[in-house]
Amino acid sequence: MTNSVVNRPAGDLPPDGAGSPAAIKAIRLRHPWRNVFAVVLVLIVALFIIDAAQRPAFDWPAVGKYLFDRRVTQAAFVTLQLTVYSMVIAIILGVTLAVMRLSPNPVVKSIAWVYLWVFRGTPVYVQLVFWGLLSIIYQSIDIGLPFQEPWVSFETKVALSTFALAVIGLALNEAAYMAEIVRAGLLSVDRGQDEAATALGMSWLQTMVRVIIPQSMRVIIPPTGNEVISMLKTTSLVTAVPFTFDLYTRTRDISAETFNPIPLLIVASIWYLFFTSILMVGQYFLEKRFARGVGDRRPDRKVGDQTGSVTGTLPIIGAGQPTVILPPKHDDSTNGDGGLR
Template sequence: MPETSAPPDEPVTADSSPVPPGRPPARPDTGSGPAHDPRLAAERVLPLRHPWRWVLTAVVVVLAAQFAHGLVSNPFYQWDRFAYWFFRPVVLDGLVITLEVAALSAVAGLIGGVVLALCRLSPNPVLRSASWVYIWLLRSVPLIVVLLFLYNFSALYRTLSLGVPFGPAFFRFDESRLATDMVVAVVGLSLNEAAYAAEVVRSGVLSVDQGQHEAASALGLPRGFQFRRIVFPQALRVIVPTYVNQLIGLVKSTSLVFYVSLLDLFGTVQSLGSTYPGDIVPLLLVATFWYIVLTSAVSVVQFYVERHYSRGALRTLPLTPLQKIRSAIRSARARIAVGAGI
């Protein structure tokens, strides 16, 4: 029988573990590699300096501090009178009228804007042209002119009728009785708001990918169902931020209804300022703060509506203010625990 030679001894590493065949044994670390170069270890990576950013920050902080100090220390503002007028029933009554006018005009304006946008997107040339003319005209005329024209509408048409054109009238309306101050304000603001809302809605509809329309048509879905369930929900992601800006402008535009004899928040403040001339500045501050409260409430609603319609478009929804506070508290507790060595 021929003798068989024993297999050679397998090389081992420093920890006596066998090295797989075909792999050279590891060399001991001598500390001479680039990771252990003392010259590299001695160098530090310095962050990029932004001196002008800190200068601008200091300027902003100083200006803000001076502004706050002026608000608190300047006796001209009469904060005691501001506190007296802020919750007075007459001011709150004007605030309620402002809310009513803004809410009714926002709803009517949005409905009118959707109808006008659909007419502009319609293949019918008559509807498309009429919608374009309406939007062009109402966006060209100042809102105060529209309100004053409607306020004096009874001088042009004392009665309104519904019937056959150039023929008998079936129903007649007394315009002077129908056109109350509230109706004139709501109609004027709604007509103006619809012209702007139409372009907002149209831009949102056009932002939806064309493939969505083609896929819905390939499924044989009715056009109305396509718009309600597929196109419009996706368009709202674009419509909501822009239209909320319109709502904020609408809330501030309600101050113009004072010129059609409707005493809203601004009209009430103006009337009280005429009666109490020494309280003009506190009353203007009262109106300013209430408008800030209203627009801030609209902005909060905007955040949650945008967050709702961003589902499916964003991987992670933005945190709500309450969630941000909880996250900050958890982070602070974690840092404290690490510092205490727990």
């Protein structure tokens, strides 16, 4: 037995439900001004590229010379390290702060709020300058009991390098923003999910790991991806620490030697665009993975009681009338439930 589903406009159905459906003559809408606008944009982009290729100030031979220079590639790798280390610490600390913000304990909630208020309310460049002056503010790092002789003492400038200070400064600033992103994602999950998990006997940790966090990732991933890309570009500010081995600072130092800054700026921009493109591709696949199952349900479709076939009325955009999906016809040799008579 072969089941068939026939789609036809509601106004063209024969009275007895038999016969072939009438063909729909679709006419494509014309958008002449849209095409003109697209042609103008293409011409502008082409003219810009041609003009840029002929500009002597860009000095494209110098761009090709320094693009894969050993100093530049090492600085690009250091920039990538700054981004990864800072974001890992920021995500861990951001999740902790988000949980603290949602805590019923007023002291814990207030501490988290003050942290966010300070780090979101001051520029990251100013914070990095303070971290660069940490060895002046705290000349040593002491470990021990308060008001007692320290068990172990380290000089701050020896214990913490400028690279470590740059990572700490970037991570603590970014954690304030990640906390709000994570908190928004956790609040986006329906409270009934938490209640259902509690009714099943799950602990708070099991509920967060197995129920709440997986559902909130669909909301957390997109802004987190944007923050990672933003962090990649924010690493250009670590010269305030001062840390001088990142990509932007290194290319700036090379341009100070050659007295030709524009090609080196292009070189730095190309490397930033390369890393950003990789991060955007990774963000796309992460969003696609955590968005599985969203939008798959079709409330405007229903299944026939006897045949299990799809029936109902579906709209056709631009046709002005709905489409009726008829249930399949049955052979005389079968009854309604598909069995032989």
